[in-house]
Amino acid sequence: MKRALQDVAEFLGARLIGDGKVEISGIASVSSAQPGDLVFVESAKHLPQAIESRASAIIAGEFAANGAYRKPILIATQPRLAFARGGAWLQSAESSAGARHASALIDSGAKLAKDVTVEERAVIREKVTIGEGTRIGAGCVVGPDVTIGCDCRIYPNVTIYPQVRLGDRVVVHAGAVLGSDGFGYVPDVNTGRYEKFPQIGRLEIENDVEIGANSTVDRGALDVTRIRRGTKIDNLVHIGHNVDIGEDVVIAAQTGVSGSSVIEDGVIVGGQVGIADHVRIESGAILGAQSGIPSKKVIRGKGIVFWGTPARPIHEYLKELAILARLVKKEK
Numbered sequence: 001m002k003r004a005l006q007d008v009a010e011f012l013g014a015r016l017i018g019d020g021k022v023e024i025s026g027i028a029s030v031s032s033a034q035p036g037d038l039v040f041v042e043s044a045k046h047l048p049q050a051i052e053s054r055a056s057a058i059i060a061g062e063f064a065a066n067g068a069y070r071k072p073i074l075i076a077t078q079p080r081l082a083f084a085r086g087g088a089w090l091q092s093a094e095s096s097a098g099a100r101h102a103s104a105l106i107d108s109g110a111k112l113a114k115d116v117t118v119e120e121r122a123v124i125r126e127k128v129t130i131g132e133g134t135r136i137g138a139g140c141v142v143g144p145d146v147t148i149g150c151d152c153r154i155y156p157n158v159t160i161y162p163q164v165r166l167g168d169r170v171v172v173h174a175g176a177v178l179g180s181d182g183f184g185y186v187p188d189v190n191t192g193r194y195e196k197f198p199q200i201g202r203l204e205i206e207n208d209v210e211i212g213a214n215s216t217v218d219r220g221a222l223d224v225t226r227i228r229r230g231t232k233i234d235n236l237v238h239i240g241h242n243v244d245i246g247e248d249v250v251i252a253a254q255t256g257v258s259g260s261s262v263i264e265d266g267v268i269v270g271g272q273v274g275i276a277d278h279v280r281i282e283s284g285a286i287l288g289a290q291s292g293i294p295s296k297k298v299i300r301g302k303g304i305v306f307w308g309t310p311a312r313p314i315h316e317y318l319k320e321l322a323i324l325a326r327l328v329k330k331e332k
Contacts, residue, residue, distance in 0.1 A: 001025070003090060005057050008038070009074050011089055012082045014059065018072025022056050027087040030055065038090075040083035059083050092151075101138075119156070131168065143179070149207070161219065167207035173235070175214040179203040182218040182225075182241025182259055197221060199241065206230075212237060212253070221259070234271070246283070258295075266302075274309075287311060 006020030025036040030046070033039050033055035040059040041050045050058045051071055058064075059074045059082050067073075076082035098115040100106065106118060109126040116130045119138040124130075128142050131150035136142065139157040146160050149168035154160075158172050161179030172178065184197035201220025205227045211217065212235035219225055220242045227233070227245045234253040239245070243257050246265035251257075255269050258277040263269070267281050270289035275281070279293045284302030292309030293299060299306055301313065308317040 001090075002036070005072055005074070008057075008086055008089075012059075012074065012076060012086055014074040014076040014082055015065070016072065016074055017065070018057075018069065020072070022072055024057060024090065026090060027083065028055065038083070038086060040079045042079050059086070104136075113150075125162075137174070155213075161203075163202050164219070165202065165204045167205060167209070167229070169208050170205055171210040173211065173213040173215075176211050177216045178205070178211070179219045180216060182221050184221050184241060184259065201225065201241065206247075209233070215239075218243075218259075228265075240277070252289070288314065 002023040002025045004020060005022040005024055006016060008024055009016040009020065023036060024038050028034065028037040028039060030039045030050050030053045033053045035054055035056055037055045038057050038059065039050055039053060039055040041047050042061060044063040047060060047064055051069055057072045057074065059076055059079045061079050062075060064073050065075050074082065098117060100118045101120045103120050104118040104122045106124045107126040110124050110128040112130045113132040115132055117135040118124065119136060121138055122136045122140045124142045125144040127145040130148045133151040134148055136154050137156035137158065140154055141159045143160055143162040145163045148166045149170065151168055152166060152170045154172050155174040157175050159177045164179040181199035184199060185194035186197050187194055199219060199221055201223045203217060203219045203225045206229040208230045209227050211233045214235055215233055215237040217225060217227065217239040218241040223242060225239065225241055225243050228247045230247050231245050231249040233251045236254050237251055238256045240257055240259040242260040245263045246267065248265060249263055249267045251269040252271040254271055255273045257275045260277055261275050261279040263281045264283040266284045268286045270287055270291065272290045273287050275293045276295040278296045280298045282298065282300040285299050286305045288305055288307035291307055291311040294310050297310065299311065305314040306312060307314045
């Protein structure tokens with residue numbers, strides 16, 4: 001769907017310089033842009049390249065506010081953010097809504113809003129509730145008593161176990177599994193065998209969360225696993241049972257979070273981080289890639305980068321590496 005640039009500017013709250021009647025149909029990088037595309041630049045040195053590109057319009061910062069250009073410009077305080085929001089808006093305008101593929105299996109007891117889209121071979125069980133504007137991808141399985149909010153995007157082959165709750169505008173990428181049993185067993189001291197501890201809790205995912213492809217999030221054992229508003233989880237991440245993740249947390253790929261750990265608001269977790277059980281990561285801490293956090297450890301320090309195994313402030317870790325390097329050199 002094409003949008004007048006004036007409409008894009010109003011949606012973004014950006015200042016328009018130039019022709020607002022120009023039609024925008026997509027977004028692109030400066031190097032690959034075609035007519036109808038919107039691009040962005042974050043510095044004055046890249047503006048000439050954007051002007052010479054085939055793009056129809058440009059999002060730029062205040063550095064471009066006083067010039068005269070042969071292409072229309074949208075002036076935004078945060079050009080990259082405005083570009084991301086504009087791209088999402090344009091994409092949402094393109095998607096069709098309300099189609100139910102003939103091969104989809106939808107239980108008669110499920111309640112789907114009128115404009116919910118269900119793609120090929122999806123299975124939706126009894127007592128499922130799905131809000132307006134949500135799209136269920138091909139091959140998905142949505143178990144009994146699941147609630148999915150409005151404007152969610154569930155990509156193909158996602159499995160959602162019973163009694164999971166998803167808020168509004170949740171994005172779940174292909175192959176993810178939500179609400180599976182946690183890894184909990186009780187050893188019999190007499191036989192040495194393990195018996196499964198009950199996994200009968202719930203999983204609750206709040207608004208504006210995004211979960212990457214092939215990630216897994218376990219339900220609580222007896223209580224709740226919770227992912228709070230705005231958190232973004234990369235591909236191939238595992239979240240164990242009873243974990244509580246705060247708002248606006250970012251977790252990179254191949255990280256594992258063990259049961260009953262708490263990650264507070266605004267934490268950044270790098271790739272391949274291992275977090276043991278009953279850990280608390282306090283607000284704003286940053287865990288560097290491949291860090292290891294032992295059981296029951298508390299990490300605190302807003303804006304501080306922690307690195308290594310066991311993780312400690314990066315200046316301490318680098319100091320230890322320097323001392324070790326000097327000792328090795330001395331030995332030689």
